[in-house]
Amino acid sequence: MEHGSAGQGLTRLAVSATLHCLTGCAIGEVLGMVIGTAFGWSNLPTVVLAIVLAFVFGYSLTIRPVLRSGLPLRAAIGVAFAADTVSIAVMEIVDNGVMLLVPGAMEAGLTNWLFWVSLAFSLAVAFVITVPVNRWLISRGKGHAVVHQYHGGGHEGHHQH
Numbered sequence: 001m002e003h004g005s006a007g008q009g010l011t012r013l014a015v016s017a018t019l020h021c022l023t024g025c026a027i028g029e030v031l032g033m034v035i036g037t038a039f040g041w042s043n044l045p046t047v048v049l050a051i052v053l054a055f056v057f058g059y060s061l062t063i064r065p066v067l068r069s070g071l072p073l074r075a076a077i078g079v080a081f082a083a084d085t086v087s088i089a090v091m092e093i094v095d096n097g098v099m100l101l102v103p104g105a106m107e108a109g110l111t112n113w114l115f116w117v118s119l120a121f122s123l124a125v126a127f128v129i130t131v132p133v134n135r136w137l138i139s140r141g142k143g144h145a146v147v148h149q150y151h152g153g154g155h156e157g158h159h160q161h
Contacts, residue, residue, distance in 0.1 A: 014135035017144030024058030083147035091126040100121035
């Protein structure tokens with residue numbers, strides 16, 4: 001059982017990792033939903049596009065600073081996959097599940113408040129559910145803990161950004 005500042009530090013790191021993940025997921029998710037909705041696609045291709053773009057943007061936001069730390073691209077991609085795959089997957093399952101469960105959200109269209117409120121709500125729910133997942137992963141040296149050394153100066157070639 002963790003006590004005091006160690007547990008709070010772990011929770012802060014999990015929140016930070018989840019916000020990082022949420023940023024990439026939200027960019028991809030919104031873009032995918034907007035494209036699918038604008039083209040009048042059915043739910044399946046819209047959700048698939050949103051998920052693919054969420055992973056692309058999520059990994060990209062991790063790879064960039066890891067590359068700046070001096071790691072080669074191939075190694076940076078491996079770090080991003082190790083750091084973010086579980087977090088992005090949980091976030092995507094939750095936020096797309098919520099979008100599909102809100103009556104009329106997927107069919108509402110880009111000019112309807114229901115679409116945007118549902119999307120914001122789905123991302124908020126995904127954040128709340130993903131924080132403890134990331135906290136558990138980090139506490140075991142997995143997930144975002146893998147990339148943390150490249151953000152925090154633990155790598156010899158690290159450059160401040």
